[in-house]
Amino acid sequence: MKLFLLLLPILFFAGMMLSVEAQYGESYYTKIKLNPIKSKLKQDEYVTFSGQLTANNGAYVIQQATIHIKNQYSANFDILTLTTDANGKFSGKWKVNVASSGTLNLYATYDGDDGITSAKSKSYSVSVTKKSTNQNSNLNSGSSGSGSYDYQNSYQNKQYSNQYANQQASQKSYNVYIDPLPSWATYAGNVMYDSTKMWESANPGLKFYKASSVNNADFAVKWVKEFGAEYVGYAYGQQFVEVGLGDSNCNGKWQPYSPYYSAFIMAHEIGHILGKEHDNDPNSLMYSIALNREYAIEEQEFTLTKNYAQFVPLCTIKEVASYDYYVDSTDGKSGFDVYFVSSPNELSKWGKGESFSYYSTSGCFGEGYVRYGGTCSGVSKQGGLLIIMDQNTAPLAKVKVQLWEK
Numbered sequence: 001m002k003l004f005l006l007l008l009p010i011l012f013f014a015g016m017m018l019s020v021e022a023q024y025g026e027s028y029y030t031k032i033k034l035n036p037i038k039s040k041l042k043q044d045e046y047v048t049f050s051g052q053l054t055a056n057n058g059a060y061v062i063q064q065a066t067i068h069i070k071n072q073y074s075a076n077f078d079i080l081t082l083t084t085d086a087n088g089k090f091s092g093k094w095k096v097n098v099a100s101s102g103t104l105n106l107y108a109t110y111d112g113d114d115g116i117t118s119a120k121s122k123s124y125s126v127s128v129t130k131k132s133t134n135q136n137s138n139l140n141s142g143s144s145g146s147g148s149y150d151y152q153n154s155y156q157n158k159q160y161s162n163q164y165a166n167q168q169a170s171q172k173s174y175n176v177y178i179d180p181l182p183s184w185a186t187y188a189g190n191v192m193y194d195s196t197k198m199w200e201s202a203n204p205g206l207k208f209y210k211a212s213s214v215n216n217a218d219f220a221v222k223w224v225k226e227f228g229a230e231y232v233g234y235a236y237g238q239q240f241v242e243v244g245l246g247d248s249n250c251n252g253k254w255q256p257y258s259p260y261y262s263a264f265i266m267a268h269e270i271g272h273i274l275g276k277e278h279d280n281d282p283n284s285l286m287y288s289i290a291l292n293r294e295y296a297i298e299e300q301e302f303t304l305t306k307n308y309a310q311f312v313p314l315c316t317i318k319e320v321a322s323y324d325y326y327v328d329s330t331d332g333k334s335g336f337d338v339y340f341v342s343s344p345n346e347l348s349k350w351g352k353g354e355s356f357s358y359y360s361t362s363g364c365f366g367e368g369y370v371r372y373g374g375t376c377s378g379v380s381k382q383g384g385l386l387i388i389m390d391q392n393t394a395p396l397a398k399v400k401v402q403l404w405e406k
């Protein structure tokens with residue numbers, strides 16, 4: 001871990017002004033336009049995401065850029081990943097694939113590059129209606145064809161595939177009854193699909209089907225808002241699975257798990273249904289302790305004014321973790337500096353006009369931006385994001401912060 005010590009607040013301020021100038025001189029400021037999406041969608045319907053990535057108020061287009069189409073409630077994953085063409089335009093289809101009816105908040109993001117800022121499009125609130133479930137309808141009806149849910153891309157970086165490779169199931173098909181997801185848990189809409197897909201990918205021929213009632217199911221799945229401290233999921237015999245959707249272990253406030261983590265718990269419990277025992281290898285899916293607890297995106301909005309700072313704490317079980325983050329001053333004019341710091345004490349120091357420390361690795365801080373995002377690695381559990389508004393901030397400027405463990 002690298003901490004960079006600022007010598008004096010005066011030096012810091014001078015440095016900040018310089019960097020504002022430098023950045024305004026050298027950067028491309030991007031904007032993503034995402035064309036409107038229908039406000040009502042049905043399961044299995046195709047929806048087209050299209051738009052354009054431009055820079056400096058349309059003076060440039062950005063080619064060959066990766067555009068991520070996301071749902072706010074499961075923002076760790078792309079529902080679709082697209083690339084811009086020679087005109088900076090992108091387009092692709094997604095087959096609506098959700099586990100329950102609910103609302104999705106869909107938007108496009110661009111991660112930025114050297115000298116090119118990241119960008120996030122306007123988001124569209126879309127209500128999705130789940131098809132009434134036919135008995136034994138295939139859980140994976142939405143899985144094939146281009147433009148469907150990008151399963152491979154979502155899990156690629158998580159290095160889980162090897163954990164499934166040697167897990168052989170005895171039975172070839174399972175009917176599963178899934179209790180409807182609570183209305184507040186639409187972010188977990190792909191958990192059942194993702195977890196069964198993990199097993200199916202590792203076991204050619206194995207298929208999970210959705211059962212219309214508990215009576216014609218091999219096993220049933222139930223969602224739990226929060227278990228006690230000991231469990232995150234539970235399998236009762238080979239008939240019944242309960243999976244946790246979140247807990248209150250972080251700052252005493254209930255936080256949803258990331259869809260990735262809920263899918264991991266679900267896959268582990270399905271393992272028990274398939275007859276798997278616990279494994280002593282911590283890298284195995286069937287290890288008895290769920291090591292990779294991870295919370296869903298944290299999204300907060302603050303009302304700040306000039307020369308005011310805000311500390312945003314982190315939610316993690318790891319001593320040291322990596323984060324993706326995005327800070328946006330919603331009026332598009334109020335500039336800020338943002339730093340990952342190792343504890344709330346750094347805010348106190350700043351408040352007293354003392355020098356403070358921050359993680360100085362690239363990606364861990366940004367100075368003089370109205371929108372900024374990136375990835376910061378090696379941040380301690382007690383740490384957080386320190387946002388300092390600059391001199392030109394409007395009274396009551398709103399700043400939106402999104403933060404999630406990588």
Ligand SMILES: [Zn+2]
Binds near residue numbers: 268272287
């Ligand atoms: Zn277990």
